[in-house]
Amino acid sequence: MNKLVASLLDGDHAAALAETQRLRGAGMAAERIVTEGLEAAMRRLDDKCTVESFNLLEIMLVGRAVSAVANELYPEGVPPEQGRATFVIATLEGDVHDLGKNIAKMVLIGKGYRVVDLGKDCPLATLANAAGREHARAVLVSGLITSVIPQVRQVKAALAECGLAGVAVVAGGAALKQSSAAALNVDYVAETAFDGARYLDQLVRGALS
Amino acid sequence: MNSLERIKAALAFAPPDRTPAVPQLFGHAAVLAGVALGDYLRDGSLLARCQLGALRCYGHDVVFAFMDLCVETEAAGAILQYREHQYPDVASYALAPAGDAAALAVPDPAVAGRMPELLRAAGILRGELDDTVLVTGCVAGPMTLATQLLGIETALYLAADDPARFEKILDFAAAVAIRYGVAQIEAGVHLPIVFDPSASPAVVPPQFFRELLLPRLQRVFAAFRQAGALANWLNIAGPTAATLPYYPEAGADIANFDYYVEPQLAQQLLPHTCLDGNLKSLDFVAAQPEQIAAAAARLVSAFAGRGGFLLASGCEIPPEAKPENIAALVAACRGG
Numbered sequence: 001m002n003k004l005v006a007s008l009l010d011g012d013h014a015a016a017l018a019e020t021q022r023l024r025g026a027g028m029a030a031e032r033i034v035t036e037g038l039e040a041a042m043r044r045l046d047d048k049c050t051v052e053s054f055n056l057l058e059i060m061l062v063g064r065a066v067s068a069v070a071n072e073l074y075p076e077g078v079p080p081e082q083g084r085a086t087f088v089i090a091t092l093e094g095d096v097h098d099l100g101k102n103i104a105k106m107v108l109i110g111k112g113y114r115v116v117d118l119g120k121d122c123p124l125a126t127l128a129n130a131a132g133r134e135h136a137r138a139v140l141v142s143g144l145i146t147s148v149i150p151q152v153r154q155v156k157a158a159l160a161e162c163g164l165a166g167v168a169v170v171a172g173g174a175a176l177k178q179s180s181a182a183a184l185n186v187d188y189v190a191e192t193a194f195d196g197a198r199y200l201d202q203l204v205r206g207a208l209s
Numbered sequence: 210m211n212s213l214e215r216i217k218a219a220l221a222f223a224p225p226d227r228t229p230a231v232p233q234l235f236g237h238a239a240v241l242a243g244v245a246l247g248d249y250l251r252d253g254s255l256l257a258r259c260q261l262g263a264l265r266c267y268g269h270d271v272v273f274a275f276m277d278l279c280v281e282t283e284a285a286g287a288i289l290q291y292r293e294h295q296y297p298d299v300a301s302y303a304l305a306p307a308g309d310a311a312a313l314a315v316p317d318p319a320v321a322g323r324m325p326e327l328l329r330a331a332g333i334l335r336g337e338l339d340d341t342v343l344v345t346g347c348v349a350g351p352m353t354l355a356t357q358l359l360g361i362e363t364a365l366y367l368a369a370d371d372p373a374r375f376e377k378i379l380d381f382a383a384a385v386a387i388r389y390g391v392a393q394i395e396a397g398v399h400l401p402i403v404f405d406p407s408a409s410p411a412v413v414p415p416q417f418f419r420e421l422l423l424p425r426l427q428r429v430f431a432a433f434r435q436a437g438a439l440a441n442w443l444n445i446a447g448p449t450a451a452t453l454p455y456y457p458e459a460g461a462d463i464a465n466f467d468y469y470v471e472p473q474l475a476q477q478l479l480p481h482t483c484l485d486g487n488l489k490s491l492d493f494v495a496a497q498p499e500q501i502a503a504a505a506a507r508l509v510s511a512f513a514g515r516g517g518f519l520l521a522s523g524c525e526i527p528p529e530a531k532p533e534n535i536a537a538l539v540a541a542c543r544g545g
Contacts, residue, residue: 054411060366064366145295146527147529178491
């Protein structure tokens with residue numbers, strides 16, 4: 001498993017994929033590769049990534065390798081019964097910048113979560129409906145431009161209208177992280193994708209209740 | 210002192226009569242004038258009129274012949290999607306993922322895309338203001354244009370997977386910046402600001418900046434200096450503490466710093482370079498004028514003993530910002 005973790009951290013998606021295929025061929029269960037391979041690599045990357053040293057290039061390379069392994073293990077996507085929890089993620093209507101969302105998604109997949117990606121320019125109703133349909137523990141919204149903030153403030157109300165007032169809302173991205181959870185009417189504002197993932201880990205463990 | 214003299218004094222670390230106010234007002238000038246952003250970004254005369262209106266309203270020290278960071282990629286062949294009240298984004302990239310820079314021609318600023326409109330804006334602004342107010346232009350830095358030619362995810366993967374092909378795209382981007390920036394100087398700007406948000410350490414590690422971007426920025430700034438730029442201004446938002454020390458080597462005389470970097474640290478990292486920053490952009494939308502005034506006063510005070518400072522936002526002031534917050538920034542420079 002060390003070889004897989006090293007390949008993931010090097011961002012070498014071809015080597016990570018080859019090692020995954022070798023491990024599967026040797027009879028290793030997909031769940032074990034997720035917990036001891038992907039999650040171990042993401043923990044080490046999390047330790048390395050402070051606010052000062054977090055950069056998209058390195059994260060994307062690791063994320064690409066993680067996605068390659070996850071797709072190999074679960075070509076149809078992580079089944080709900082095997083994912084640790086389900087999150088719905090989107091860039092809201094009015095914002096077409098989705099790189100931050102994609103990074104957060106890759107990090108969460110690497111940590112064994114099931115992530116339903118609604119893409120960019122996503123209407124609030126679509127987000128709320130998906131949260132209900134997918135039994136999401138949280139919805140995640142990313143925003144690069146400040147003009148999307150009024151939309152973010154309405155996410156909780158949209159969820160409540162669908163009877164989902166208990167679903168947590170996490171915001172991130174260059175524009176949103178300049179604000180506060182209270183000002184955005186969300187549960188948490190993530191400084192980085194890993195910061196958000198740590199919050200969600202706590203949420204899923206029940207440590208926040 | 211007029212505005213230009215005030216900024217020149219700050220550049221020379223000589224005492225200005227007051228701290229220059231250089232809020233990054235781009236699309237906000239359109240909103241202030243009641244003009245659709247989508248029109249402002251495509252009409253040089255309208256852009257100039259709105260910038261002059263904002264200048265009359267706030268009394269700051271700079272105008273910006275700046276549309277958005279898609280001008281160059283559009284001129285090189287990208288197709289943009291325009292919206293009435295937002296900046297455009299790329300609907301179809303100029304370069305396919307397997308594409309080569311050799312397939313692209315450096316756009317002629319006299320005819321390509323919106324470049325002629327930007328040059329028109331530059332000429333009008335300089336004609337109206339002459340040497341009383343700093344008239345700036347804008348070019349996308351090499352890394353930013355590379356990401357706009359390919360899409361940022363494709364560009365970053367290419368940088369890792371095929372560095373030689375990526376470097377040729379960076380060279381193309383630097384050539385575009387030089388030709389477009391020199392045309393802006395010839396059209397009347399005192400200097401073209403190099404905006405390179407994709408060169409931020411939030412996007413690429415400092416080693417990448419040093420090895421791949423620094424040589425191209427040196428080339429761009431050397432060309433601007435030779436063409437008669439008053440000074441070279443590098444604007445990269447985000448947590449730039451690790452790359453600020455390279456700015457003098459790049460040829461930058463003015464360095465933007467964002468709210469992530471404390472003013473004291475910026476001064477330590479760049480003791481001989483004029484700095485501009487670093488009020489948080491979102492505060493111009495969400496905060497109250499008293500909060501802007503207090504933050505601005507702290508910054509002015511932090512640089513009082515050193516000089517070499519232009520009071521600014523760390524990144525663009527959002528178009529929907531409250532006018533009273535921008536007025537508070539300018540008032541802080543005037544000491545009240």
